[in-house]
Amino acid sequence: MPIRRAKDLDTLYTEVDDYDLVIVPDAPFASALNRRLDSPQFGSFAITPRRLAAGRRERAEDRLAFLEVVDRTDHDWQAVAYAVGNVIQCWEQQGRLDAILEYDAYVDTTTREVVDIMADLRTTSKQLTEYTVDDEQSVAVVGSDQLTTLERSILPDEFDRIDPFTAESFDYPEFHVFESATDIVTALVDTITAADAEHVAVVLDSGSEYSSLVESALEAADVPFYGGPGFVDDPHHRAFVRLLRLGFRGPETTVGDLRPVLSQLGIDVPIDHNEKRLESVDADGIDWVREFCASLDERTFADVLGAYATKAGIELSRFDDELRELGIGDNRVTSDGVDRLAYYLQTYDIPVDRTNEGVLLVDAKSSAYVDRPVVFHLGMGKDWTHSAPKRPWVDSQTQFERYIGNFQRLLQSGDDQYYLVQDTVGGEPVTPCLYFSDLLEDDFGRFSDLETVDHRRRPRSGGSGFDREPIDVNRETVETISQSSLNSYVNSPREYFFSRLVDSPDRERFVEGTLFHDFAEFYVNHPDVVATADRSDLVDVMLEDVDPFITAADEPLRRRKYRIGLETIVAYLDEYGPESDETDFLTPTTGRGENCFAAYFGEPIDSPLTERWFEDESLGLKGKIDLVRTPDQLLDYKSGSKKRAATIVKRAAVDPPADTPNFQAALYLTYYRAIRPDEPLEITFFHFLETIDDVITGEAELDETLTTVTYYPFTFDEYVGSRDAYETLLDGYNDCQETFEDFGYSAYSDLMSQLTFPDTTEKAALRASEFAEEFTAAVDVGTSEDVDAEKGADQAIRALNGVRKRTFFCEDLDAFEAFVEERLEELNRRRVGEERFPVDGPAGEPNYRRIDNRDLLLEGESDD
Template identity: 40%
Template sequence: MPLREATSIDGLGELTQDADLTLTADPPLALALDRRVKRPQLGRVGATPRGYAVNEFTPMDRRKLFEQLVTETELTWKQAHRALDRTLSCWDQTGTLDSIRTHDEFDTPAIRTAVETLRDGDSSYHALTERSLPADQDVAVINEAALSSLDRRLLPDEYDTVEPFTGDTTSVPEFHVFPSATAIVDALLAQLDAHSAESVGIVLDESTVFSPLVESALETAEIPYQGGPGFVDDDSVRTFLRLCDAVFAGSDLRVADLRPLLARVGVTIERRADQRRVDRVDGLDVFDDFRTALTDGTLRDAIGVYERLAGTELGPLREECASLGLLDEAFTSAHLDRLQYYLASFDVPVDRESEGVLLTDGASTAYIDRPVVFYLGLGDGWAKTPPDVPWIDSVEYIQRDLDRFEILLQNGHEQHFLVQDTRAGAEVTPCVYFRELFERPFDRFTELPHTDHGDGVTRDRIETPFVAPSSDETANSPATVSQSTLSRLANCPREEFFHRLVDSPTTIPMARGTVVHEAAELYVAHPDAIRARFEDVVDAMLAQLQAYTATAREPVERTQLALALETVMAYLDANPPVETTHEAYSDRTQSNELGDRLGLAAESPLTERWFDAPEIGLHGFVDLLQSATTMVDYKTGSQSRASRLRKQASLSPLDESPNFQAAAYLSQQRRDRPGEPLEIRFVHVLEYADQLARGDDISVDELVTTVEYLPCTFGEFAARRETFEAVTDYADSNDRVKALEPLGYEAYRAFFEDHDLPRAGVAPDRREAIIETFIDYTKELFKDTKYVEQGCRAAVEDIDGLVGERYLASDLDAFEEFVATQRERLGRYREEGFPVRVRDEGPNWDRVDTRDLVIDE
C-alpha cells in the first residue's frame, strides 16, 4: 500500500490550539506541542498521561520501583527485574494492577510480591489511577489508538480526538545508497556545521555501528548534539566497571585490560606487554592501589581511588550504587555482576546537552521536531517485536508500530534516507515495514527507487588506497624482505603498513614458540646438560611463560613444554646435526633468554642462522642447519601436509592463506648449495601432545613435514627412478603396473630423457602429443591393450601430483621473480599508500592481525 500522509507537528499544533491540554503517547510530540504555544498558559499544553499524572516530562520510576523491590523484599535482582517488567506491562495494557494474576503462568510468588509492593508504592502508574482531569478542561487526544488502557483512565467523558494521518497518501522518498557506513557518515557530515545543528535530526539504530560513528564524527567536527550514549556508555563508568572486572579476574589479568586507566594517569607500558599478566609487570602501582581499595575496602573507596587517579568525577555512579545499597558494603564479584546487570537493564538518566543535532533511535519514537531529518540505515532494527505475553495482541501491536514508523518517515520539511545495500559482503535487509509500503516484492534497497553514491568498496579502495604518512623510508624498493612480509603483502598490503607502524603484543602462543625454539637451540649446543637437567629446564621454560599464562593452567602448560622438549630431543637424537660450513649465513644476533636462565650459552654455529640475500631479495632466520642440504624449522602450531604448504605458496592464483616460508628458505639454501637436492623439515613438536600425554607411541617421523627441492625440470623429474617407483607402487592388477612394469625403468627413463614432458597447464598441446607418443612407445615395446593407454595416462597424472609436493628449479625461479615484484610494489606503496586488497575477492580476514585498523569501507 502507499504511505499514508501524516499530519505534521505544526499541523497537529494548529488542530489542538484551542485545547487546554493535549494528550499523546509520544513524549517528543508533547514537548514539541509545548514549544508551539502562542498564548499565555498555566501548566503544560502537551503531555503523556503518566507524565501529566506526576507532572514530569518522562516518568523514570522503573529504577525507583526496582530499588524498592531489591531492598525491601527477598527477591533476587533478576527475579525483581523480570517481575517488575511483566507487572508494569500488564498494568499498563489492561489498566488493572491485579490482572496479571489471572494468567496462571504469571501467578508466581515473585509476581505476587511485585503486585503487593506496587499496590501502595509511589509511582506514575499508581498516580494515573488516582488522577482525574477538571470537568471544565478542554482536552484533545492525538492518536488515541496508541494510548494504553491505563492511559485511557485519565480521559474525561468528553474530549476531542485528532488522527495522526490526513487521509491522503504520499510516496516514500528516494533512497540514497552508499557503499559503506563510513561513506554515509562522511556524506552526512558534509551537510552539517555548528550553525545548522539546531535544524537537524538524525535517526538511527542505536545498536548498530552508526551510533558510535556519528557521535565520534560530530565530536571531531565540534558540532554539538543531543542524545547519544547512555549512562553505561560513559567512558569513565565503562572504564571503572572494566577495572572492577579486572580485579576479580585474578592472576589471569592482562596488561591490555588496564590500558584505559593507565592512559588516564599517564602510565605507559609497551604494547608488546599487552598479554602479560599484571602481577608479572613492574610499574603498575596505580592499579595495586585500586585493587586494594576494592578488595579490602568498599565500593565507595574504589570510586574515590579511581576519581583521584583518573582526575574525573563519578558522582552519578556513586548515587546509583548508594540507592542500591552497594556503596558502603564489602564489594565482591557477585555484587559486580548485580551492578552490571542493573546498568544493562535500566536507563539511568544522564545530564545531556540541550542544544545541537538531535540523535534519536529509530525504534523509540514517531516524532522528530526538526526541519531537516536524516534517516541512517533503515534496517531491520527499526521495527519492534511484540512481547510474547498474553495481555498484548501481537497484531494490534504491530499495527501501532507500523503507524509509528510511517509517521517517523515524514518528519521535517526535508527527509533524507541514507542506506547501505550490502555490509561485509552480505545484503542489508530493509526494515520489514517497507514491505507494507510498496506494492511489489523486493529484497534490497537497490531494488527500490534510489540514487547510487558509489560503485563498490573494492574499486574504491584499489583506486584510492590508504596513504602512508611521510617517513624516513624512501620509495625505493627494499633490498630484502622476509617471508612473513611477503605473505602479508600478498594477502593485505595495508596490514604490512600497520605491522611496521604498530607493535604487536606478545601472546601466549608466541611466547611458547619462542621458549621451545630456545630450548631446541640449547639442546644442539649442550645435549648432555639438557638431558641431565631436564626437569630444571622445563621449570625454567615455564617460568619464562608465567607472565602470560593463568596460574590454574600452569600444570597443563608445564606438561606441554615437557612434551615439546622431549619431541625436540627425540628428533635431534634420531637426526643429529652434521657440522658443515655454510657460507651464505651469518652469526646469530638474537639472545636466548632460556639459556641466560640456565647459565648455558647458545653457541652452536648451526642454530638461529641469519641470512640477508639481496640477490634474491630475502632475509630471515633458520632454526637449524641440520646438514649441508637439510634445514629444520620448529613449529608449535598445527601440522600441514607438504601438498598443503605447496598450495599455500601458489603464485597464480594466490592462495587465500599465503605461506612462502618453504620457498624462501629453499631459495636461500640454493645459494649455499647450488645444483644439489635440498629439503626443509617442519618439526611439529605439539601436534600429538594429547596422545603423548596419554602414553601413546608416536613415531618422530609422524611429526615431520618435509618439503623437497630438486634442481631439475619437470621432464627430468619424470625420468627419475624414484618417480618411476612411485607411479608403479600399486597392486599388480592396477593399470599403471600392468603397463609400466613390463616396460621397465630403463626404457621408461630413456623415453622421458628424449621427450621433455611439460607439467600440467604448460604447453597443453605439446604435453598431449608427448603423452600419446609415450602410449604408442609403450604399446610397441609391449602390446596394444586398453589398459596400456589408461595406465600411461594415470601414471602421468601421478607425476603431476608428486611434483605438487615439491619445488623444482622453475618453481623457485618463478618465486624469486615474485619476490622482486613484491619488493617493487612495496617501494610504490611507501610512496603512494597501502591498499587493502590486491585480489578481487579481497584479503583473507582471518589472516589479518590488525583487523580493527584495516578499515575496509
C-alpha cells in the first residue's frame, strides 16, 4: 500500500471545529489543534483520552506503580518491573486491571500483589477505567483505530469518526544520502540558528549515535534544544553510578575504566595510565577516588552522592530526591544495592525539569506527530521499527496497524520534511525502516535504490564533491617508515593517521615485551652478571614494571612465566649466541632507551650487535634489529605465539596485501640485502614463550621456539633448476626421493631450463597446469619402471611450491621495495591534503581486530 497522505491541520480543524470535544491519539496533535481555536473554549476541545480522564498531564504510571510496590513489598526489583509492565500492558489492551490474571503463564505472587496494589493507586489507567464521556456532548474522534481498548472505553455510544488521512497518496521527498552520521549532523546544524530554532524539530532514534551527536553539536553551536537527554543521560548522573559500580569491582579497576568519571570530576590523569590499575597510579586527584571507593560500604547512598557532588562542585538535588523516593537514601551502599539503582535508572524515565525552548528533539518510536514547520528525519533505519510486544493479550496485527499508521503521520509532520540518511555503515548497506517495505511500491533493499540526493564526497579530479581550500603550510615529508607503521597504514590509512594524532596508553604487552628484550640485550652484553644473579631478583625487576597492570592474584603465574621466559632466552643465547663481527652498517646507538636491567645492575650496554637502529632513506625503511647473530642472520625476539615461515611470507604479500599484513621479515631482509648484496640471508624469530607448557613438563626443545625465513638473491625461476632445489627433492617424500635419484641432477636441470613454473601457489591449479603435465611426462620417460614417477613428480611440484611459499626470492623483495615507494608517495600526498586518508587499505576493508581507534573511524564512508 502507498503512504497515505495525512490531512493538514487546517483541514482537520475545519472538520472538527463545530464539535464540543475532539479526542485524538497523541498530545502534540491535540496541542496543535488547540492552537487553532479562533474563539474562547470552556473546558477541553482537542485532547487525548488519558489527559481527559486524568484532568492533567499524564504521569508515568509504570514508574509510580513500581515505586509503590517496592515500598510495600520485598520482591526483587526486576521481578516487580516485569510484573508492572505486564499488568499495565494487558490492562491497556484488554481494558481491565485484573485481565492479566487470566494468563496463567504470567501470574505469580509478585504479579498478584502488583494487581492488588495498583487497584488502590490513582493511576491514569484507573481513571480511564472509571471515566465516560458525557453523552450530551458532540464528540469527534480523530484516528479512532489508533486508540487502545482502554482508551476507547471512555467513548460515548455515539461519536463521529474522523479519518486523519485523505484518499490520496503522499509523494514523499527525496532521501539525502550522506557518508556518515557526523556529516548528517554537520549538515543539520549548518542549517539551524538560534533565531529559527523554535521552528525546527529533529526526529531520530533516541538510542542511536545521532542522539548524542545532535545534542553535542547544537550545544557547541549555542542553539537551544529540548526533548533530548533525560535524567539518566546527565553526564554527572552517569558518572556517579559508574563510580559506584567500579567501587565494588576491586583491584582490577583501571584508570581507563574511570576515565568518564575523572573527566566529570575535573581530574586530569595522563592517558599513559589508562590500562594501569587504579591503586597503582600516583596522580593528582586519584587519591580522592581511591578513598571514595574504599569507603563505599561504610556510607549511605545519600552520603556518597553528597561527596561526589562536593568534589564535582555541583548540586545533585534531583538525584537525591530520587534516592529518597526509592527509599534507599539512608541505606548503606552495597553491590546489590548499586545494581538495583542502576537497573531502575535504565528502566524508567525519571521526570526532569525542561525549558521548552529551541529545537525539538523527538524519538522516532514514541511520537506520531510533530508540530513544527521544518522537520528533519535522521537515520530512518531499521531501529525506527517497533518491536511488537510478544504477549498473548496483544493482537499483533492490530498493533502493527497502529505502528504503521503512526509512522505514516510522522513522515509527513511539518510543512517541509527532510530525510537525512546513510546508505552504508561499516561497509554494509543500511536497512531502511521496515515499514517502508509495506508502504513503498518500489523494489529496494537500501536507500540508494530509492530517489536520493547524494551528498557523499568525491575526489576533486572527478569534478564533484566538496572543494577544499589550499593551506599554505610547510609540511615535513615522511622519508622512511617502520614495519609497524607500514602494517598499520596498509591495514587502514586512517587508523595510521589517527595513531599519529591520538596519544595511546602504556600497554601491558608492550611493557612486558620490552622487559624481555632488555634482558636479552643485557645478557648478550653481560652473561657473567646474569650467571651469578638470583633469578628471583631478575623476575622482581620485571614485576615491578608490570605491577600497575596486574593484580596480586596474577603474580604467581606471572612469576613463573617470567622465570621460564628468562631461562629460555639464556638457553638459546648460550647455544646460539652471536657470532657476527659486522657492525659498520648499523648506527652506533640502540634507539630503544634505558635498559632496565642495565640500570638495576649499574652496567653499560655497549655491544654493537644488540638492539641496533637503522634508517635508509634510499629504501624508505627504518627499524630496530634485536640481534645481529651472524653476518648473514638476524634475530628477533617474540613473546607471542609461533608462526610458520609460510605464514610470515604470506603476510608480507603486496599484491594484494594480506588480511593481517606484517612486513617485518620483508622489511628487515630488504634493508639487510642492501648491505650484503648477492648473499643468501636469514631472519629468525625466537618465540621464547612458545614452549612454556613443555618447560613445566620437562619436554621443551629450543628448536620448537624458532622460525627462520630465508632470502635468496636470485629469482624463483632460477632456483627451481639449481642444485639446491634438486637436493630439496632428494630430502623429501619417499617417492620423490626415489624418482629424482633415478632421474639425476643433469636431466633435472636440463628439464627445468625448458619449463616455466606457474605463478600460482594453489595446489589444485598447479596440478592442472600445462607445466605439471609436461614435467610429469618428461620425468616418467626419464626414469625406470621401478619408481612411481607420476607420484614422485607430484610430490616434487609440491615441494618446490612449498619452498616458494616460505622463502623470499629476489623478485619478492623487489616488489616490496616498489610497494614501499608507492605507499610513501601516497602517504605524503595525503599528508599535504591532496587526498583523504581512507578507512580501507590497499586490500580493501581493514582488519578491525587491528584497529585501536575504531571510534574515530567513520565506517561506511566511501574511499573513492
